[in-house]
Amino acid sequence: MSECLTFHYDVDGEDFTSAGQASVQVKKNLRRLGIPPEIIRQVSIAMYEGEINMVIHAGGGNADVIVYEDRIEIILADKGPGIKDVALAMQEGYSTAPDSVRSLGFGAGMGLPNMKRYTDEMTIDTVVGEGTTIKMVVKLR
Amino acid sequence: MYKHSVELDVGKCTGCTTCIRHCPTEAIRIRDGRAVINEDRCIDCGECIRVCPSNAKKAMCSKMEHYSHYKWKIALPAPSLYGQFANLTDVETILQGLLDIGFDDVFEVARAAELVTECTRLYLKSEGIKKPVISSACPVVVRLISLRYPYLRDNIMPILPPIEIAAMMARKKAKEEHPELKDEDIGLFFISPCAAKVSYIRNGFGSYKSKIDVVVSMKDIYFKLLGAMKKGEQPTVSPTAGMIGIGWASSGGESSAILNDNYLAADGIENINKVLDAIENGNIPQLEFIELNACTGGCVGGVMTIENPFIARTRLQSVRRYLPVSLNRLPSDIHYVPENFYCSELPTYMPISxxxxxxxxxxxxxxxxxxxxxxxxxxxxxxxxxxxxxxxxxxxxxxxxxxxxxxxxxxxxxxxxxxxxxxxxx
Missing domain, CATH: 1.10.15.40 (Electron transport complex subunit B, putative Fe-S cluster)
Structure with missing residues (x-):
């Protein structure tokens, strides 16, 4: 057998209303694998926040959820503007989201902090002008 | 084993694929040319009954006539019943009609709904509860959460739905007014708008067993009732519930009655899934209360109703117009949810997928x-x-x-x- 399973999702940057669909899909697949509800929720929230970020800031991207025997990895990759100051971006309440997005109730500056809070590990690999790849890990045991 | 309430007429089923494509839980397959329902996955939402072009699916219900052994038959009409009749502006005519077709007494479920509304207000003020609180009134929603949203299980309001409170009160009233009646003489007949209530009454709520004895379909009773109502007998009964109780029949009625702006009401199974996914991801602003109804429009959209839910809702507005806001209150010295209003146990997570x-x-x-x-x-x-x-x-x-x-x-x-x-x- 293969040692891991990959679920791949395209996050459409054009369509704000469909943001969050990948996290709903991932929940279904994790339920099929019999992953405990609390872990599913962690992955789903991290995914959801990441998806919204990619839609708001990067015009979409790719989301891969890789399930191993002992962990779940979430890799979100975009070709957006990159993050200038990662430490600042990690601060709760800091946001560069435009007003148009904030008026929809997004852009509260909780995206990255929540992603970190609900996962066991998070690394941000970003190059200004080229894009950002965020890798998160949720441990299964 | 969960017993659901959707029945297939094998002779009528053509094996077309309409129901399998509409089932929100993928519980149906076509095998050997006919529909087969997976009972573990079915949430009794009634979508398959609604969409079947051959009318091959129906909700399993009891016929009133088969229960003549009860000496004292009490009708418990769901408030959605009041929206089924054209040009009706009062509740008395319906209540009288129920007596005329053979019930010995009537107990409006709307009465109990008003008490549940009051309990909800009290419950929302209690400490240490998980918010947003999700209404437990629609059995489809409760079952959907137990199958698909285990994390939200503790958000379900642990208070019994109005039909159960109504059943307890109706039985108590009958015994007080007729001390000669034994428990087995009294039959409580719920007049239901939907298949899900039938299943709920069969299966209970966690370990809780329903106090309703018989479920009669609104559709089945409709013509008989219409006939009795047309005779125009002068009603000998008065309405026992007000606008709040009757408001529970349509989406938004239950939640608007909690006198709090921080609520959300959604109806239709797809919308419910969207709301539950959003709560699970924590991206709904701090809400106190969520009312969810599986049927479009709320209970008036149930598969055993006669009228289109939007027309029924409009009719309910005329029925409610001349009623007081509410006619039922908890005793004034009670400032907490009475112990017997709580359900002992919520359904547990079933990882069916x-x-x-x-x-x-x-x-x-x-x-x-x-x-x-x-x-x-x-x-x-x-x-x-x-x-x-x-x-x-x-x-x-x-x-x-x-x-x-x-x-x-x-x-x-x-x-x-x-x-x-x-x-x-x-």
Whole structure:
């Protein structure tokens, strides 16, 4: 057998209303694998926040959820503007989201902090002008 | 084992694929030319009954006539009943009609609904509860949460739905007014708008057993009742519930009555899933209360109602117009939810979509499903009897389908790239 399973999702940057669909899909697949509800929720929230970020800031991207025997990895990759100051971006309440997005109730500056809070590990690999790849890990045991 | 309440008339089922494509939990397959329901997955939402072009599906209900052994028959009409009649502006005519068709007494479920409203207000003020509180009144929602949103289980309001409170009160009233009646003499007949209530009454609520004895379909009783109402007998009864109680019949009625702006009311199974997904992800602003109804429009949209839900809702407005806001209150010295209003236990999580009890085996099966899916046309035509190509792949891996050639379109097209499902199944 293969040692891991990959679920791949395209996050459409054009369509704000469909943001969050990948996290709903991932929940279904994790339920099929019999992953405990609390872990599913962690992955789903991290995914959801990441998806919204990619839609708001990067015009979409790719989301891969890789399930191993002992962990779940979430890799979100975009070709957006990159993050200038990662430490600042990690601060709760800091946001560069435009007003148009904030008026929809997004852009509260909780995206990255929540992603970190609900996962066991998070690394941000970003190059200004080229894009950002965020890798998160949720441990299964 | 969960007993659901959707019945198939095998003679009428043509094996068309309408129901499998509409079922929100992918509980139905076409096998040997007819629909087969997976009881573990069915949430009794009634979508299949609604969409079946051959009327082959119906809700299982009891006939009033079969229960003549009860010496004292009490009708418990759901408030949605009041929206079924044209040109009706008072509740008395319906209540009298129920007496005229053979019930010995009537107890409005709307009465109990007003008490549940009051309890909800009290409950929302209690400390240490998980918010937003989700209404427990629609049994489809409670079951959906137990199958699909285990994390939200503790958000369900642990207070019994109005029908149960009504049943307790009706029995107590009968025994007080007629001390000669024994418990087995009293029959409590709920007049139901939907199949889900039938299932709920059969299966109970966690370990709680329903206090209702018989469920009668609103549709079944309609013509008889209409006949009695047309005779125009002068009503000898008065309404016992006000605007709040009757308001529970349509979406938004229950939540608007809690006198708090921080609520949300959603109806229709797809919308409910969206709301529950949003709560689970924590991206709904701090709300106090969520009212969810599986049927469009709320209970007036139930499969056993007669009238279109929007017309019924409009009619309810005229019925409610001349009623007081509320006619039922908890005793004034009670400032907490009475102990017997609580349900002892909420349904537990049932991981029905889990492929195998063994994680490694589930991983292997999922991997097979992904491989098979690549071979399939990806058009979700349903001709194989499964609702989507993904479901077909899963059925194949689970062994419910023997061979990939059961796909009628096998080898015609390759499109599936992403791991998204096209349907909203569990």
């Amino acid at each position: 889990r492929l195998s009890e063994n994680f490694s085996e589930s991983m292997r099966m999922m991997s097979r499903i992904q491989e098979i899916k690549k071979e399939l046309p990806g058009i979700d035509c349903g001709a194989c009897g499964s609702p989507s190509c993904r479901a077909f792949a899963e059925d194949l891996v689970r062994g419910a389908v023997k061979d990939i050639t059961a796909c009628k379109m096998y080898g015609t097209k390759k499109t599936q790239e992403s791991d998204s499902d096209n349907q909203g199944e569990i």
